[in-house]
Amino acid sequence: MASLNSTHHALETSHPNPSLQVTADHRIKMVEAPVEEPGPGHVLLHIKTTGICGSDIHFWKTGRIGSLVVEGDCILGHEAAGIVLKCGEGVEDLKVGDRVAVEPGVPCERCFLCREGRYNLCDDVQFAGVYPYHGTIQRYKVHPAKWLYKIPNNVSYAEAALLEPLSVVLHGVRTGGLSLGRPALICGAGPIGLLALAAARASGAHPIVITDLEPKRLSFARDYVPSCITYQVDRDLSSEENAAAVRRLFGADEYSAPSTILECTGVESSVVLATFAVRRGGVVCVIGVGKSVMNNLPFMHISLAEIDLRFINRYRDTWPAGLACLSGGTLDVKKLVSHVFPLEKAMEAMDICSDLGNGSIKVQIVDEVAAAVV
Template identity: 60%
Template sequence: MTYNTFPNPSLQITKDHQIFIKENPVEKPGPGQALVHITATGICGSDVHFWKHGQIGELKVLGNCIMGHETAGEVIELGEGVTDVKIGDRVAIEPQVTCGKCFLCLQGDYNLCENTKFLAVYPNDGSMQRFKVVNAQCLYKLPDNMSFEEGALCEPLSVAYHGVERAELELGRGAMICGAGPIGLATLVMANASGASPLVISDLSAERLEFAKKLIPRVKTYQIDLKKSSEENAEGIRELFGPDEEDAPPRVLECTGVESSVITAAYVARRGGSITVIGVGRPTFNNFPFMKLSLAEIDVKFINRYHQSWPPVIKLISEGIIDVKPFVTHRFPLEKADEAMKLSSDPKNGSIKVIIEDKVKVL
């Protein structure tokens, strides 16, 4: 195999918040595994958070770890017993491997498995490297009309897909999306595909709201005013839906995880409606509006990643129902992945999705 002649650079972080490019050994695929040439990896906010803060909730960086979990590539070697993919297949990678034995896995909720191994969550190395061994069951073939970049974007779109699925959006009924970051924008395109109407999205950034408007022209936008309370911002958002209580959205999807935004969502949702929290926030909130939600019988739901989402997301992209190409605002070669992370970590740079690409031909 010609790939043996190529180096395997990787982007690694340390527990003391260092970041660097380092050569990584190339593993051989074992039974049920495949070696993939990683050709496109998106930078996620969690990658930056692990680098800058060293943990997300209970997940801590305790040693060197390779980043990256939004990934697509080409199969270049197969382990024993692998028959669902072949060498040369273009694939998107679901980055979680679960036990497959617990009651959660057996009932289909494998994303809730407590024994999950997830790419780029220490001690599991991620995909910001040229070659990565993965379980073949995590590979999904890409149609010819989908690029590797679109394959990598199946991961953040899967988060949004699971959020919209949990929120139970309905045709012709309003939906509010809090946050126009990458996950909020992914949720917007999914909500648009669902037929929910009207759609409103909020954010602090006028630039991101403008991006959202270009992405989905029918969406209404609201710029959060930090001088106003959560209730006051909620009042302004509700006005975009209509003057009466019945006009308020029955579904709110909170994509920031920020406490003030979750509170705003509580005052936006219609009585009897629901809030689905997609964003990742602090371990605890001090000002959760318990009685507001209780008296209005507003359900609060949460999501943890995704399950069984790659096949439908691939169909949505390949059949042109959603367009994810505009998400990619910056591209970097693998050898400059550290520069890409630094750019992605600074909001002033205006990135939506930064892609690490590797264009070498190894087969």
């Protein structure tokens, strides 16, 4: 996988390779990036669509997510789909012209976690858009063929780029264990929360409540999944008081309280709300990315109620299932794309995405240039 220290040879192309890079001092810039020759087992892609993720904003604004620190210039982006331009030696399952979705994490495949099939926990993963591994907000990118998936004809590049956040949700649903006819709560109506809402509906969970601070996002949620119930979190109430209000939306008795909660914000107050809203013996699966340390989790409440507090790290073995959901019509993700920008205006796209007041849901960057390799 291409990194800042890559030894791949540069290719001559008929077009430049604009890229959006973040710096160690919390700036973003458009920079011409080299185009690399695909080595054995790799392909050269023309990235057609990349979605902006909250992690991209975190790396820009704060320079880190937990132990992942931006220590130098790095191309952002990991929610991507594109077309194969050139295949390296030994690539047999892909050919030039294939449309593909990109699984951005490349594990070592040698550690005990990889051998167990839990490659999402690999400590040596090379993840696109996380320093020092360059991401997908560029025209040309080299990626291992093994971590690319052919896109069916009825799935667009925009939909295929949403497979990455959908994979997060699929892993969260699998970990949280949504059940047919059982009540569920989704905390957060951002892109991940909205995908979780759609997945919960498809799973047969009922009733489903979704929370957020932003009324525009809750309005979108009602349009996206009309059967859901929305709750605007009250900043003047404690997490426990907000949880009590959420509980009342499900019904008066303990049994009607949500048995599964998918917490999609990572915000401490929302995680606390989830622990108070879930029924005794229920499951809270934290999908969202939060701060390194949370000091106010109600430990004894979680303990005495035997609340099963679970966590996920990205995903594993989700791209085939995600493609099946899209091609089979199980989930409609197209509605989530609220803004589209050309690659050359990637900085403007980041600005729009960084301010929730702009009403964005999913911002995507597209490249319509008919790219080719010489």
